[in-house]
Amino acid sequence: MSETIYVGADIGGTTIKVGVCSAVGDLLQTYEGPTEASQGADRIVDNIVKYVHYVVETSGYAWEQVGGVGVGIAGFLDIPNGIVKFSNNLNIRNVPLKQQLGEKLGVTVKVNNDANVAALGEAWAGAGRGIANCVCYTLGTGVGGGVIVNGRIYEGFGGMAGELGHMAIVPDLEAIQCTCGMTGCLETVSSATGIIRMAKDAVERGDKTSLSLVPDIMAKEVIDAAKAGDEVAARIVNRAAYYLGRSMAATAVILNPQRFIIGGGVAKAGDFLFDQIREVFAKYTQEQAKEGVEIVAATLGNNAGVVGAAGLILRS
Amino acid sequence: MSETIYVGADIGGTTIKVGVCSAVGDLLQTYEGPTEASQGADRIVDNIVKYVHYVVETSGYAWEQVGGVGVGIAGFLDIPNGIVKFSNNLNIRNVPLKQQLGEKLGVTVKVNNDANVAALGEAWAGAGRGIANCVCYTLGTGVGGGVIVNGRIYEGFGGMAGELGHMAIVPDLEAIQCTCGMTGCLETVSSATGIIRMAKDAVERGDKTSLSLVPDIMAKEVIDAAKAGDEVAARIVNRAAYYLGRSMAATAVILNPQRFIIGGGVAKAGDFLFDQIREVFAKYTQEQAKEGVEIVAATLGNNAGVVGAAGLILRS
Incomplete structure (x- = not known):
């Protein structure tokens, strides 16, 4: 053969x-x-x-x-x-x-x-199989991204296409500095690092949350606490989801991809997280630009x- | 032949x-x-x-x-x-x-x-000649857009790629309804219609502006008044420029185009408008995603x- x-x-x-x-x-x-x-x-x-x-x-x-x-x-x-x-x-x-x-x-x-x-x-062999146009997010230490156009990686002029984690999306007055030097980048709130930071800030300022009992807070603990009904944790996860949904809404009228695929450790939160993203996306995306568009989990893992x-x- | x-x-x-x-x-x-x-x-x-x-x-x-x-x-x-x-x-x-x-x-x-x-x-024969990847804005009654990828129109999944005028970019508390049904769309502030609306609102509420003497305000009059130092008009044009710059900053990390090309009636404001857009774009775009990227005027007109x-x- x-x-x-x-x-x-x-x-x-x-x-x-x-x-x-x-x-x-x-x-x-x-x-x-x-x-x-x-x-x-x-x-x-x-x-x-x-x-x-x-x-x-x-x-x-x-x-x-x-x-x-x-x-x-x-x-x-x-x-x-x-x-x-x-x-x-x-x-x-x-x-x-x-x-x-x-x-x-x-x-x-x-x-x-x-x-x-x-x-x-x-895009090739996972959650985007058979789909020509999709945009992928990886929610880990940072927020990685990749844009697939006609089945291929789209790199843009200087190779910076798909740098979704550095979309300045948090309003100035709520923004903190990103490792990239800018302020308000998506990854300051929607990465594991961002979620952990928001949780630690909440504990430090004395917010009433079950997270104050956790010795070394990881993103998973924040998500689990949110699922269990902890209001402070729920607000943090909702904020992470909100800005992801807003960034997808912006992407939808620029590229109109058929699918948004979300992977990385934070995506393990599953539909609890995804449903919040979908709700924000639906609210801020024009009717035709969201028609038939799906927000799904990555399937290939590591x-x-x-x-x-x-x-x-x-x-x- | x-x-x-x-x-x-x-x-x-x-x-x-x-x-x-x-x-x-x-x-x-x-x-x-x-x-x-x-x-x-x-x-x-x-x-x-x-x-x-x-x-x-x-x-x-x-x-x-x-x-x-x-x-x-x-x-x-x-x-x-x-x-x-x-x-x-x-x-x-x-x-x-x-x-x-x-x-x-x-x-x-x-x-x-x-x-x-x-x-x-x-892209083919105007301000983008020789450039493979660019994003075009037309600032007229609405805000039109078009995405050029590898020299070709990119349509996306449902033909909605490049619908830049309907990017939800104005914060909720400042947003008004767009003709598309959503609120906060770019074209509610950065189109000729948006500029005229903001000017009429200012006149109606009694803001101190030379525009209150203009019988039927058009976008050109607002821009001319801004150029002449009218503070109210300047604030309106700055707002239109601000959200254009923000939308380009978002586009830069998604597509990283080499050029943004701006045409339509409002673009006749020239560098007075463009310099304000460039300033906002520079502030909200990550270093590498803006390197070598230009914001230029369309050249083909009608x-x-x-x-x-x-x-x-x-x-x-």
Whole structure:
């Protein structure tokens, strides 16, 4: 059989996850090994090469069937040239990843940022399967985003399309500073970090909440308390949902995507969170721009990155 | 010579403007005739056919050189099938314009809405020439918009991409109702209609302004008064500019276009208005998402529609 397979590599600060995908995005085999970022850029590149070869070998497919290797990585990238200009969590600078991997692997290599790649994974083979146009949110430490246009990642002029977490959406008088330097960014309220901050602020100022008994508040505890009827926690989750819904309403009249796909740790809150987002979205979105538009949960979980990285070969 | 030409038709409530364009969007010949909308849909279609034939004849090119005819029309459309579901200013319903014109003209026909077509005109052969990704605003009676992705009109799932005038951007407590039924839409403040309304409100409540001497306030008078130092008028124009800038800041992290192009009557205010928009955009847009991004004036004026309609053949 000469079926073509596609390999994805999701480069994290601690581990590198690699996977083999079919031409329709089914994940056939995975492997995960240490990144060893402290050993420098060459070691990271060598590890990617080693793990990619290993996962193909163990998949039962031949190396000749590999149609290309896609790489997702957090950081500031020159996407067309596949250069990692700066990656904070890997502590590397100006690494021509696409070129180096291309030479060592002898196949097509494409590189893109982790948020775009996770979005592509969901769009290609997750909650967006069969949908040409969708917008993905990842609610984690920050709020990541990715815009899929005609089945492909849309990068925009300077590669900043889909930077949804940095939409200035909180009114000035309520805004706090974001890690990006601006104030009022969506991720200051709708990320796990934002939810934890709001909860800690509430406890510190003495609000009556069950969270005051929690030693180290995480987003999950805030959501659980909200579900259990804690009014302070409920208000915090509602605020996170409100600004997500507002940002989707703005996106709806710009791009009119068919689906908004929400993943990341905070999305585990499920319909309790989603119904609040849907309500705000419905209120602030024009009739025709919301017709048939769905807000759904991501389905690939932690595999979105590796699947989307493989998808770069066919869909970017 | 067998150079291919492209014909555009811009269907207005009163007149139909047709034009012949080269393959790079240069406008070679135009003609304008009455729409005769009161005579019904068949007469409108017949007039389009008549004017298209006439403009080609007078252009010096042969009918055989026509690569297709594009049509821009205001209304609610089924774009892929070229059906006018409802057009308010032509008072027609369910007209299969693409099919009827295709049969009568014997060439490829494409139909799209007036805002998209004007945006394409500017992107193809106006202020966006040579730019792959831009977002266009038309500040007139309403606020129209169009999104250009990779040189083409982007329509989105339900054809509502680029409906920028209906972004809910004014905070609830300051919002008024839009003609679309929602409250707080961009066009309630940043259209000519919005500017006039704010000016009339100011006069009615007795604000100290030179506008109280103007018998029938138009947007131009408000802008001129603002330029002349009238504080009330200046505040109104600043509010219109503020929400435009905010909407562009949101758009920048979703699409990261290279250029925002602003046309329509209100845009004639020039840098007086644009500088205020640029200031707000700079304040509320993340560093990398605004790097190299320009906010510029449309250059085709009333020809944007006819040029963009012709462009539909090559760019949609």
